[in-house]
Amino acid sequence: MTLFTYCRLFNLLKVKGTKASVFQNVTEITHGTCYYVHLKRCRGSVDNKGLQDRQKRQMVRGLPKQKPITGVKQVIVVASGKGGVGKSTTAVNLALGLMAIDQSKSVGLLDADVYGPSIPKLMNLKGHPELSDDNRMIPLINYGVPCMSVGFLVEDASPIVWRGLMVMSAIERLLRQVEWGSLDYLVVDMPPGTGDVQLSITQNIPIAGAVIVSTPQDVALLDARRGAEMFKKVNVPVLGLVQNMSVFQCPNCHHQTHIFGSNGARELAETIRVRFLGDIPLHINIREMSDKGQPIVISSPDSSEAEAYRKVASAVIRSLDELNMI
Numbered sequence: 001m002t003l004f005t006y007c008r009l010f011n012l013l014k015v016k017g018t019k020a021s022v023f024q025n026v027t028e029i030t031h032g033t034c035y036y037v038h039l040k041r042c043r044g045s046v047d048n049k050g051l052q053d054r055q056k057r058q059m060v061r062g063l064p065k066q067k068p069i070t071g072v073k074q075v076i077v078v079a080s081g082k083g084g085v086g087k088s089t090t091a092v093n094l095a096l097g098l099m100a101i102d103q104s105k106s107v108g109l110l111d112a113d114v115y116g117p118s119i120p121k122l123m124n125l126k127g128h129p130e131l132s133d134d135n136r137m138i139p140l141i142n143y144g145v146p147c148m149s150v151g152f153l154v155e156d157a158s159p160i161v162w163r164g165l166m167v168m169s170a171i172e173r174l175l176r177q178v179e180w181g182s183l184d185y186l187v188v189d190m191p192p193g194t195g196d197v198q199l200s201i202t203q204n205i206p207i208a209g210a211v212i213v214s215t216p217q218d219v220a221l222l223d224a225r226r227g228a229e230m231f232k233k234v235n236v237p238v239l240g241l242v243q244n245m246s247v248f249q250c251p252n253c254h255h256q257t258h259i260f261g262s263n264g265a266r267e268l269a270e271t272i273r274v275r276f277l278g279d280i281p282l283h284i285n286i287r288e289m290s291d292k293g294q295p296i297v298i299s300s301p302d303s304s305e306a307e308a309y310r311k312v313a314s315a316v317i318r319s320l321d322e323l324n325m326i
């Protein structure tokens, strides 16, 4: 581990306030290509599992007090039960779609996928955040969207091999130590699944609602359902389901194929009584533009794919408006 990465990780773990006392000693242990940071608690060793279990129990009982992120009006989390279904691509294009349909709105993007941060690549951003006068990280901006990601804090090729407590500290820092300014929406790209990170985020901040992304494939739908149930359990409203990669149209003969199935997410939305937010086709332009860091909503705003993302953004706003009326 280079000295640079080490310092970055160390800074990342410096949590202000009471939790700072948890970290008395951070020691680097190198095992071949894997790096571990060994944490010692003031009294005895850290019982990660115990701590996490306690957090989960507190969560379920609704004990911890959620604190809003300074300057942010509404937090929208984008989640998926399963990895690789297009959650980050949807989060990016949703954020840009929200801005496209109402340019008076300010939108930020937070990459909470600490194990596999992809927002820097998708938003074509590189570099490290500067610090404000009060030591908060200033987001990097592209396409008018301020972004923050753990990817800005570690070197590109560094393996992100973290123990549970380190992940929680990183998340806390990303939630509390970023100078967002004033935002109407903060779109959060969650890690896939229904684990500690997801619980920790729902525990720490008030969330306006969750958008669940799934392909129409049975195995993805099963996990999407689990994701939706988790949010309901912790009282986060589910704004709806996005069906990604629903149809592939051959660019030559225009024949349409439902590679992952056709209507699974739509049917699941009906079953679990949440809004169906829209269909995003499986399209090479979406993948190619994403890889270039030029999201389709920005690079081909007139395409039907960009329109599909804007429709999803409109549906999300409808869900939020309905919730705000309650």
Ligand SMILES: Nc1ncnc2c1ncn2[C@@H]1O[C@H](COP(=O)(O)OP(=O)(O)OP(=O)(O)O)[C@@H](O)[C@H]1O
Binding pocket: 080, 082, 083, 084, 085, 086, 087, 088, 089, 090, 113, 116, 118, 192, 244, 245, 280, 281, 282, 283, 284, 286, 287, 288, 290, 291
């Ligand atoms: N509608 C789509 N059409 C074509 N390619 C897509 C589409 N949606 C996503 N992809 C591609 O699928 C791959 C996975 O997408 P993405 O990284 O957004 O998924 P994810 O669910 O966030 O993955 P992870 O769980 O690893 O974070 C990427 O290469 C992306 O460009």
